[in-house]
Amino acid sequence: MSAKDPGETTPALVLKRQDYSENSQIARLMTRMRGKASVLAKGIRKPNPELLGAFDLAQLGEATIRWRKGDSLHLVTRWRVVTGFPGLRNALGRFYAACHVTEVLCEGHRDLDPDTAAFDLAVETLAALEIAEPTAVPAVTARFDLRWLAGAGFAPVLDGCAVCAKPAPPKAAVKISPGRGGIVCGDCLGGTTPGLIPLASAGRRFLLAARDASAADALGLPADAADIVAVRRVLDAALEHVMEKELKSARFLREIDVQRASDALV
Amino acid sequence: MAGFPDPLKRLIDEFERLPGIGSKTAERLAFAVLRGRPEEAKVFADALVDAKKKVMSCATCSNVATSERCDVCSDASRDQGLVLVVEHPRDVVAFERTGRWRGTYHVLLGRLSPHEGAGAEALSLKALEARVAGGKVREIVLGTNPDTEGDATALAIERRLSGKVPVTRLARGLSSGGAIEYAGTEVLAEALRLRRPAIGGG
Numbered sequence: 001m002s003a004k005d006p007g008e009t010t011p012a013l014v015l016k017r018q019d020y021s022e023n024s025q026i027a028r029l030m031t032r033m034r035g036k037a038s039v040l041a042k043g044i045r046k047p048n049p050e051l052l053g054a055f056d057l058a059q060l061g062e063a064t065i066r067w068r069k070g071d072s073l074h075l076v077t078r079w080r081v082v083t084g085f086p087g088l089r090n091a092l093g094r095f096y097a098a099c100h101v102t103e104v105l106c107e108g109h110r111d112l113d114p115d116t117a118a119f120d121l122a123v124e125t126l127a128a129l130e131i132a133e134p135t136a137v138p139a140v141t142a143r144f145d146l147r148w149l150a151g152a153g154f155a156p157v158l159d160g161c162a163v164c165a166k167p168a169p170p171k172a173a174v175k176i177s178p179g180r181g182g183i184v185c186g187d188c189l190g191g192t193t194p195g196l197i198p199l200a201s202a203g204r205r206f207l208l209a210a211r212d213a214s215a216a217d218a219l220g221l222p223a224d225a226a227d228i229v230a231v232r233r234v235l236d237a238a239l240e241h242v243m244e245k246e247l248k249s250a251r252f253l254r255e256i257d258v259q260r261a262s263d264a265l266v
Numbered sequence: 267m268a269g270f271p272d273p274l275k276r277l278i279d280e281f282e283r284l285p286g287i288g289s290k291t292a293e294r295l296a297f298a299v300l301r302g303r304p305e306e307a308k309v310f311a312d313a314l315v316d317a318k319k320k321v322m323s324c325a326t327c328s329n330v331a332t333s334e335r336c337d338v339c340s341d342a343s344r345d346q347g348l349v350l351v352v353e354h355p356r357d358v359v360a361f362e363r364t365g366r367w368r369g370t371y372h373v374l375l376g377r378l379s380p381h382e383g384a385g386a387e388a389l390s391l392k393a394l395e396a397r398v399a400g401g402k403v404r405e406i407v408l409g410t411n412p413d414t415e416g417d418a419t420a421l422a423i424e425r426r427l428s429g430k431v432p433v434t435r436l437a438r439g440l441s442s443g444g445a446i447e448y449a450g451t452e453v454l455a456e457a458l459r460l461r462r463p464a465i466g467g468g
Contacts, residue, residue, distance in 0.1 A: 016381070020286065053450020057381075057414040081451045089417035092425075098414075099380040106381070248383035255385075 007066035007077050010034065013122055015106040017055040019045065026073070027055045029063060030105045030122065035114040039065060041076040051079045058098045058126055059084045072111070087130030093137040093256045094129045100141060100249040101125050104148055107243050117151050128215040138228045138257065139221035142210040145235045150211075154242045156234070157182025158207055164188050171201045176234050178241035197234050203227040207234065228257045274300070326397070328373040328390040330355045338362075338370055345369045347404035349397065351423060353377050353411060361409070369407070372397065377410060377419040386422055394423070398431050408435045412456075 010033035017027035023045040030036050044051040053061075064078035088098045101122050109115060125144040132140050149155050160167040162182035168174050174183045175196045183204075184196070199207075206223045213221060223231070236250045269275065274296060281292035299307055323329070324336035327349075331337070338344055338358070348369025352358060353376065361367050374389040397403055406427055410416035424433050439457030440449060449457075 018286070047444055047448035049448060052448070053452050054413075056452070059414075059452075084414070084452045086452075086455075089414055089421065092418060092422060095378075095414070095418040095421075096380050103381040249380040252380040252385060 005066055007064040007075070008033065009062060009064045009078070011082070011119070011123075012061055012063040012065075013102070013105070013119065013126075014055045014057060014059040014061070015102045017057065025055050027076075028106055029065075030109070030119055031063065031065065031114075032116055032119045033114060034065075034067070034112050036105065036109045036111050037065070037074055038072055038111070039063070039074045039076045041079060044076070044079065050077060053079070053081045055079075056084055058088060058102050060123055060126070085126045085130040088126065091134060091137075093134050094132060096249060096252040096256055097129050097132075097137050097141045098126055100247065100253055101129075101144055103247050103249045104145070104239065107245075107247065108148065108152065108239075115151065118148060121147050121151070124215045128219055132219055133222070134260070135222035136219045138223050138231065138260075139206070139210045139213070139218045140215070141253065142207060142231060142235060143213055143215070143218045145239060146207065146211040149238055149242065152242060154181070154238065156238050158204060158211070159183075161185035161188055168204075170205070173198060173200050174204055175199070176237075178234075178237040195237065197230070197237055199230050199234055200227060203230045203234070206231055228260060229254070232257050323375075324373075326393075327371050328375055328393060329358050329371055343368075346402055348407065349394075349403050349405070350407045350409045351394065351420075352409045353416065353419070357409065369405075372406075374410070374419065377415045378422060379415050389419070391423065391426065395426065398427060403431050406431055406433045408433060412436070412438045 010031045012029040012031040015028040015030055015036070017025050020026045020040065024040060024042045025044050027039050027041065028036065029039055041051055041055065045054050060082045062080045062082060063076050066075040066077055068074050085098065088094045105118065105122055109118065121144060125140060128140045129137065146155065156162075156176065156178070161184060162177070162180050163184055164187065166185050166187070168183050168185070175189070176182060176199055177184045177196055179195060189196075202224055206221070206227055209221055210218055232254055236246070236254070239250075240246050270278065277296040277299065278289070278292045281287055281295045282289055287295070299310065320332050321330050322332070324331040324339055325334050326339040327336060329336040329338065333340075345368050349372050350361060350367060350369055351372045351374060352361070353374050355373055358371050358373060361371070372390070372394050374391070376384055376388050378384065378386065378389075394406075398406070406423070408420040408423060410420045420435055427433050437460065439460050440446065440453060446454070
């Protein structure tokens with residue numbers, strides 16, 4: 001592309017950003033058209049008719065990007081903020097969940113590998129989170145995790161045994177193995193299955209409901225606080241299995257859930 | 267292919283360890299040092315060692331200091347009842363440049379950044395709570411950055427101090443001397459939401 005190329009305009013989510021020199025920023029964006037990319041926005045931190053507003057975490061905008069062939073850092077020539085999802089800043093649970101969403105995109109996608117479904121899911125999730133009551137944050141987050149995992153080809157099997165496909169009775173407590181892809185029934189457990197996570201029937205019903213709900217319906221899915229801790233353990237283990245590392249935001253979501261559970265017990 | 271000689275490579279590696287410095291910039295800085303006179307390199311090295319040896323954290327506010335208490339905390343003319351909470355010592359310098367703040371500061375030494383693994387335990391919050399518990403603080407002004415993490419950090423502090431001391435947040439919106447056409451949509455939205463009666467109006 002020539003230096004005068006105006007670039008390509010795409011919706012984009014800010015996953016990470018850091019200041020660079022006096023007035024510029026470098027960011028990791030999830031673009032709808034080209035997937036994840038590292039970009040440089042020269043002069044974005046000073047008054048600039050083309051770059052309106054500095055990058056901020058979990059911000060949705062419209063970016064015009066000049067893609068530099070053979071370079072891992074591309075140039076943003078125009079930036080318009082669509083929304084910074086301001087409601088995310090009004091409750092710590094929402095903020096932690098938003099950080100989780102951006103981290104999943106940041107760690108779970110390769111550069112320049114477009115995934116419009118994941119992009120749209122993240123935007124829909126952030127929009128739901130910014131109006132979510134504290135009790136609804138776990139459902140919105142679980143819905144995101146389950147759908148993102150499904151999109152990546154790692155949806156945990158929750159309806160029956162991931163090994164023999166035997167249906168799991170609705171009211172039964174189950175054991176989940178992230179390595180084997182979901183519920184593992186007693187017959188398939190064998191001698192030792194590492195990393196098994198017990199999940200009560202209420203927790204499993206919650207996961208199924210969150211998975212199948214629309215974003216709007218997920219907002220109305222408050223969970224029994226005690227179940228949320230186990231549900232989060234299942235989701236974190238599934239994500240860790242895919243990413244091959246624990247996400248940094250995981251402990252923050254767990255802290256909020258444990259706090260909610262202990263509040264509910266008081 | 268021959269690389270850089272070991273002493274030069276070591277210098278480049280050390281520059282590269284600094285935040286925001288990539289390999290190319292590290293090379294440029296190292297060659298700049300080599301181009302200078304030997305005594306300039308000595309002054310540079312002495313400045314590094316001296317800063318590391320003499321600069322410490324203020325026992326009261328965690329700002330940078332050269333003794334147990336920083337210049338602001340040890341200044342008897344400052345109002346110790348007013349505490350402006352900021353993320354970084356650089357923010358203290360920015361406020362001091364205005365010459366308008368006569369209270370003190372509390373430097374958090376960071377902010378909440380869950381996606382980078384930084385939680386409340388990494389901030390100097392216990393020291394802030396101890397200052398409030400001391401009973402002399404009349405107002406806490408939250409001066410964290412007006413972005414997502416800064417606002418979340420302010421929210422977490424507000425929660426912790428709720429009911430113990432009045433807590434305020436810095437005003438936000440349009441910057442003086444700026445132009446509306448260059449302001450971002452978020453800034454304009456904030457400016458509209460937080461509008462106030464015109465001075466001398468009504």
